[in-house]
Amino acid sequence: xxxxxxxxxxxxxxxxxxxxxxxxxxxxxxxxxxxxxxxxxxxxxxxxxxxxxxxxxxxxxxxxxxxxxxxxxxxxxxxxxxxxxxxxx
Numbered sequence: 001x002x003x004x005x006x007x008x009x010x011x012x013x014x015x016x017x018x019x020x021x022x023x024x025x026x027x028x029x030x031x032x033x034x035x036x037x038x039x040x041x042x043x044x045x046x047x048x049x050x051x052x053x054x055x056x057x058x059x060x061x062x063x064x065x066x067x068x069x070x071x072x073x074x075x076x077x078x079x080x081x082x083x084x085x086x087x088x089x
Contacts, residue, residue, distance in 0.1 A: 045054065 050058070
């Protein structure tokens with residue numbers, strides 16, 4: 001059986017090879033996670049950890065988001081149908 005011999009030749013230092021950041025970005029242009037992501041107002045909880053009040057709050061927030069979305073869609077539909085009606089006559 002043949003044995004393979006592999007030799008790695010590199011002209012970079014170990015510190016450069018282990019660097020996580022891309023070489024073409026400077027550290028000054030990088031932002032902290034707090035600058036990129038919006039901070040959560042409440043702590044994260046699993047479904048089993050939620051209290052009755054938490055579940056109710058989440059349900060009402062979900063319903064409010066759906067209501068706003070449907071109102072926005074209705075406005076767009078009304079404007080579109082009005083524009084079509086004006087252009088057909």
